[in-house]
Amino acid sequence: MIQHILDQATLTDIQTFNILHRHIPLDQPMARHRLTSSLTDRYLQLIETMAAESFGGDTAAARALADSALVSGLLIEAGVAGSDDHVDIPATYGRDISGIIRSMADPADDLDILLDSSWKRYRSVSSRDNGVVYTPAGVARFICRKTIGQWLLRQVNRQFGRSYVTQDEMIEACSPDEAWKAREILNRARILDSSCGTGVFLQAAAEEMTRLKATFDPDRHESDIGQIFQHTLENNISGTDIDENALKIARARLMLSLRKAGHLKGKGIRLQIEKRNALLPGPEPPRTEQYDIIVGNPPYMRIKSMYRGETDGLQRKKTLASEIMKSGLYRLQDGNLNLYKLFIERNLSLLKADGSMGLIIPSPFLNEASSAGLRRHIFDTCTVEEIVEIPEKVRAFGVVNQATAILVLHKGEPGTKFNLRLGASAESLEGGSISVDLKELKAITAGRMEVPLLTAPAIEWGMLKHLMNVPPFKGDSHFPEVGSICVGQLDETLDKEFLSETPTGDIFVKGIHLHEYSVDLSEAGSSPRWVDKKAFLEKRPSAARVIESARIIGRNTINKSCKRRLKFALLPPGYVCGNSIKQIVITDPQIRPLYLLGILNSSVLNWYFEVFCSQNNVRNYSIEAMPIPRAPGPAQEAVACVARSIMETEGETREYLDKKLMDALIYELYFMDTRMLSSAVLAAIDERSGPGAFMHEGIQRIVEMIEGREGFKIVRQATYRLK
Template identity: 25%
Template sequence: MRKRNSKDLLTRATGRFYTHEFIGRRLADVVVRTAQLEGRRSVSVIDPFCGDGRLIGWFLEAVSKRDGARPRMWSVELWDCDAAALDTARKRVLETAAQLGVEVEVETVLGDTFAHAPSRFGEFVVCLTNPPWELLKPDRRELDQLDEDVAREYVAQLRQQSSRLVEYYPLSAPRRRYAGWGMNLARAGTEVALRLTANDGVCGVVSPASLLADQMSESLRRWVFEEYVVHDIAYYVAEAKLFDEVDQPSVTLVVSPGVTSHSPTMLVVHDRALRGKEVRFSEQEWHSLRSDGYVFPLQFGPELLGLRSKWDNLPSFADLEGESQDDLWAGRELDETGHRRFLGDKGDYLFVKGRMVSRFRMCEAPSQYVNRDGPRIPSSADHYRLAWRDISRPNQRRRIQAAIVPPGMVTGNSLHVAYFRDDDLERLKALLAVMNSFVFEAQVRMRLATAHVSLGVVRKARVPPLNDRGLTAELAQLVARCEKGDEEALTTVEVRVAQLYGLSHEDFALLLSAFEKVEEEEKRALLTSPAWRCPSVGSQQLAR
């Protein structure tokens, strides 16, 4: 066993990703353009998670290029929990100021920013930072290499830190915590930065892109967009590879306290070559974003926001769920952790992994059983279920991979499952047709910021009513053909579902244009399908 200091481990658990120069310089430029600096003799500036001080250095360089009168003195504070990084940051800021002929005073604070910050809320005219990007929880790999006493102390310190963060920064606390963990330091760090900013100040923050898209960040997002003016949002794709050792999509925000963001905010999307594209939202699109918890379509489809009116009045996937006999149940079945110890050649239920499921069919037959003395089999395994993969990378051609899993098989948690309590297989196949469609996937993709197609995101997607027997029969028949690889059926079912959503031919063409990995030949086949000339049973019913 290795003996390591629990404080060192705590520092590692609250680590960071250093800011790429392109991101940092652009952020600093926007902050300087936004800040109200005229008429001030001295300006207070802080980076509460300063690392090596690069953001404040770039900020001073941006200030030196600004036209007009500038403050004579910059009072800079640098905070960090890493003594070596803090010393580097101080030297860097002083050297940059000397090179630029800028007069600065630099104060450093070594310690826990999250604990120190509440006594300084509202003090700084400029706050510029990149908070740590970590989920606060113990690393099992670290614990396995520690002496028992050190491991116990480490976990205790993390729990104490987590409880303190929830108390100090409730807007950043997750709605659900697993085994008592779940506090995201990037969220909490963003809340810290905004609270440190003075009423007449400006704040610039670097964050994982999930801040603007995931469910856990909704409370914080609403606070930001409804209590602050958001001047600038920039998004950087993971493929730009802007952070060492991790491919992570990121965003920057520049905000000022005091006035709500009633008007649309512009988004600048940067591709892998760091070319920026401006995305401007109409008042209707901004209203749609606001009503959806300010979930921004970062990775996919900002140009499709106008189509939301086509499906916003339809029931959601979550509306199908309930306790009645004909309602839907959705969830996960078995935890796959350590699955080799409970799988074997004999048993009552075959075990299905995520990789075995593809669109409309199982691409690999399961061959191992759950041992009879293994984990308890949930009752859902006795039903026909719709199953879809949890893991699905953003750059995949189609992210939703869903098929029907029969009774007698049980799924691992790399799959989500759903079934109708009355075992209406025809209706379940109709739901599968909807879920595997471009229209459903577009809705889901517009809310995704990670490589997971979570049940929470799927629940928010809208679904056309599936109560008409003629409609469900038609879709079920098409699905039966899709399961056999019938290309004509695969095309027809897409058109039928688009019609059910009320999309015109032009609407569908716009939606398909957002799927960059889908070949033009397939798009042409979809748009020239004879199915457009023959309304479905369901669309005729809806029209009446």
């Protein structure tokens, strides 16, 4: 396909910068999944047949032969097979393999999908168990185009004394002499994918380098493209991985791509692909700052979750973790070791000064606390150029659910701004970004450099800047902390001996008993309902102080897809809570409990939490960072009275008080200069009694006015998942 494109292209066409990628559209993962499903079914059925007829039911052995034959057949079909690539297979099965090959729309990509399917079906430990997922080719091309192009733009500007802003401008304005020098810069570039897997990024990088080299070669002929591609593979592209099967596919992928590029020989090609664990040093001294460009999709897996189901899995995990920590290569890891974070840190050390890196990583990295050190290091020592967030719901990886983010940066002086694109999909990665000022981000996040996941960036960024003026829960130089935060003292696994199905006289409280503004303290509540409080306190006497205090409690874990993720209620003294409960004991005497309860359950704070939290857990630091207005007495009284009325009512009245009046009251408190609604609520308290006082027509008109504000619509959409 590359050859066909370039056969039609003139030099002018190529200099439009996007000739290849205009004609090689970004893959549509789910569509690709459907198109290859019949091929996958045929291939897996063939393996089952081979296993039954020739391998005594051993599907793993049948899969190994079928995979080898498939790779061999593709290389032979492309005319690039070497003497070692031929595989002996019974003629009947060989014909089936040939039929599958002839049905492939794109052999390089379809090969990857077929073999990925066979590995997952017939291996005891699937590629996904090792944190490996298939990267759509379009995503890899986007990352390589951004990363390589930005790197070249900087080199040209520095070496030629230019100030080109875009890659298009650079290509259009380069003189013939500069074009020749730019090509030499490209020829010297070293590119690495340190966890290359089946070679999707190696192929994408080679394609992009070939396109750029051809663009800057005014004398080249279309027939030279194959030679340029071969030179790129042999001199510019390197890949490492620990999976020999994946590397075999990577080699085949690159050879097939070479054939597509018009290189008809293919034999004797020296590919720089090796089996090696890039996370660990080899026998030679650790390699650092070797590469100009690093791209890839590192595996997403905590080491403690690896090797599941293997007899020596526990020992292998311990050995790997020990080797990593003793290597001396890592100083920015916090919490559980995760492969993708290790690869980020390792890649940064392998990257040259002013080198570029483009990775696709889990989006929780953007704002989780355990990544704060590594994240700050990146912003302090690199210029982050672009972040593209891809939500879980778009299924960028086909059948695999994973929220991800594309991170493009270059190593060197910290930048001042970066482009942030939110809510992207694998089919639409360009455009729609906002420019984020790093000083503002640092101020908004108190130096944690958490990247907010916004749905309406143009409006929400201004809202976040406004909240910089509100003191956080944890306090600052002018205000004390609102209270102390802790998890429920009874661990339902370690302390289950104290739980009982029969009455003990003491009610036990866990997450399932809790809803916004209410907690089920009835004897008929969900089990386990009872606790031996006396025995528990004998074991944990330090828990008594919190247990005997009045508290505001919330759920410690709630799924990210749930409506209204923050759910809090008042809890009287004396109740034992499990570790699925978050507890707040107010220590600031100026803060009324019902006032704080109304704020914590409001759509404003639910929105704020949603913006900065991509996990299911409600962490202590997330609450500590929340902006809590230290409002004067009358404003607190208005919120407290509405909160009390919510707790005392049911049905439509409660729905109105909770999701309309309280939300509007809190929005006014945070984002409006006037206190019309607060004053109207206080006036209603003086004139009437009971929840009906807040249904007054005047109050409803003010609520409707606030509901018309764009910011209010946004916070409610985020909280209640409104369309």
